[in-house]
Amino acid sequence: MQIDTPRGMDDLLPREFALKRKIEEVIREVFALYGYLEIETPTLEYYELFAIKSGEEIRQRMFEFEDKAGRKLVLRPEVTASIARLVSTKLKAWPQPIRLGYIADCYRYDEPQWGRRRRFWQGGFELFGSKSPLADAEILQVSHEVFNKIGLKDHFFKVGHVGVLRKLLEEFKVDERDQDKILTMLDRKEIDDAINVMRGLGVGEEAVKAIQELITLEEYDHERIFKRASDTLSRWKEAEKCLENLREIIEAAREGGVDSPIIVSPGFARGLEYYDGFIFEQGIPGIHISFNGGGRYDKLVELFGGKPTPAVGCAIGITRIMQYMLDKSIGVPDPPRPKILIAGVSKVSPRYISKVSRNLRDLGVAVEVEVSGKKLPTAIEFAVKNGMRYVVIVGEREEEGQKIVIRNLETRTQMEVDLVDVDKIMEVLGGT
């Protein structure tokens, strides 16, 4: 019998689940603060939805199978495609801009390792209907805000613009599919192969040289890097415009409160082929995987049959953040648990214990009932060990008089109270 979880898929224990909840709460808080409406899409989608434009890397790493009617289905490897599908269909008559948020589990058939699971959670922000740098900057702002609120204040950004390289290639009539191929190669640091492909497609030597230069540019000093990059690109106006766009985005984000380090990398490419403008990743020093990534994808909605709709978004790696925080033991909350245990003693009837618990819960007080037949000392020990603050003791004597004994575990004192004396009970329980 196979009783383990499937490879790379984790059970979340109470502590882990509480942490996941906390991160989700932060994300939802930011949804609300910026106007992102939360939605949900199916975990299963048709293969085609992702096959079209999600990138070779993802395509090979999907869980795929056939349903009983022979349709090809996949477990979603990410959510952006589903959201774009939604915008191109059900939301096509909505007034834009449209801001959507999601928190969803995703699946990839990867080799599991630190920060990479086969099932993992992403929290996403997607903004449709704006070409303005303000929209891109907003995605940086929400990312910044989420990480700060979670307590990861030392995060940094790495930003780039796919248009820089794409526009340059377009000058030499390289079609989109070949661009995808080249960008993927550059992303994988297969520089020589990329150069060979470019030459094969008739890209001029000056441009090849420019690209080689661009991919080595990467630093914090914005002024210097923009100067150098625009010198390199001065001959190709379209590519230079993209660079200018990137500069505007960064400036807007800075004014919008994004005060973490931003590494500018004009030759930066990302694996998801649908990106066609601003792109970024967010990380933490010393960790070599990114915790958040996103960018602009102006063609995707159109690709799914919608009207041309510019879009920009990001996907925050909740599972990675969790793993980091658990490893470092930072900000891991205790699972919420009642502070009160009701323990029966001697010949008290189950009816009375049940009644007492009902009364207390009606007052909004969270209680656990001792149901395992523990004797009182053991029950008290159990309560103490589990961080509870009161034991409500009910026995025959209390049942006869319709009373309860509330014992305070911290002060080691106790008091008998009438079950109907609501004010007294609340007073003794001190607002728990």
Next chain:
RNA sequence: GCCGCGGUGAGGUAGCGGUUAGCCUUCCGGCCUGUGGAGCCGGAUGCCUGGGUUCGAAUCCCAGCCGCGGCCCCA
């Protein structure tokens, strides 16, 4: 997809050809008839799976499975 390292009760570990498989935490019971985190006593659960070598395997060999890291890439 590739490359390393590793699998001993629920968790953490010792043992590395012959041990009654040891220790810590946990869990259960008792000391304790309705009042405390302690203590003491007792108890429960284990050598990943399958082959092989050997008089004898947790220990050595092979394969598989699983886990952990790294590469690549990604969240």
